[in-house]
Amino acid sequence: MAIARKTPGKAKPAVIEAQATTVAVSAPIPTAMAADPVTPAVQETLSATLGKAEEGVEKTKVIFEKLKAVAEEASSSVETSLSTISKGVNDINLKALDAIKANADAQFAFLKALLATKSLSEAITLQGEHAKTQFETLNTQAKEFAALIQQVSADSVEPIKATFTKSLQAAA
Numbered sequence: 001m002a003i004a005r006k007t008p009g010k011a012k013p014a015v016i017e018a019q020a021t022t023v024a025v026s027a028p029i030p031t032a033m034a035a036d037p038v039t040p041a042v043q044e045t046l047s048a049t050l051g052k053a054e055e056g057v058e059k060t061k062v063i064f065e066k067l068k069a070v071a072e073e074a075s076s077s078v079e080t081s082l083s084t085i086s087k088g089v090n091d092i093n094l095k096a097l098d099a100i101k102a103n104a105d106a107q108f109a110f111l112k113a114l115l116a117t118k119s120l121s122e123a124i125t126l127q128g129e130h131a132k133t134q135f136e137t138l139n140t141q142a143k144e145f146a147a148l149i150q151q152v153s154a155d156s157v158e159p160i161k162a163t164f165t166k167s168l169q170a171a172a
């Protein structure tokens with residue numbers, strides 16, 4: 001804390017610096033205060049308040065540890081879920097590549113067979129059969145994709161769902 005003080009004969013005030021320090025003193029209660037009936041009541045109130053404050057701090061520590069454990073478990077379940085999603089997307093991509101290859105192979109086989117036809121009616125018949133086969137193949141592939149996407153979605157949500165359910169049961 002700085003205190004400005006005017007010194008005689010000078011135009012500028014001199015600044016005196018002072019520092020505050022805290023000193024804890026533990027001393028016996030003077031006999032005059034010991035006889036005072038208010039002092040023991042104040043001490044008892046302070047002791048009770050301090051005890052309740054310590055209990056509150058301990059309860060807060062316990063709650064913090066529980067919350068920390070729940071947060072770590074939630075983080076772990078999200079990590080597991082993201083890993084499952086990543087694997088699922090990879091599986092879907094592989095399935096898509098397989099479908100593209102199968103469709104391309106069918107297209108090349110159709111073109112090869114088309115070039116081998118000897119009449120227009122044979123080519124039209126071949127075209128109709130190929131269209132029917134491709135429609136059935138695409139329908140089957142779409143169903144497989146839908147089932148795979150549904151499975152990946154369910155598998156990726158399961159860890160988070162389990163953690164949430166466990167947290168609710170622990171809170172109850």
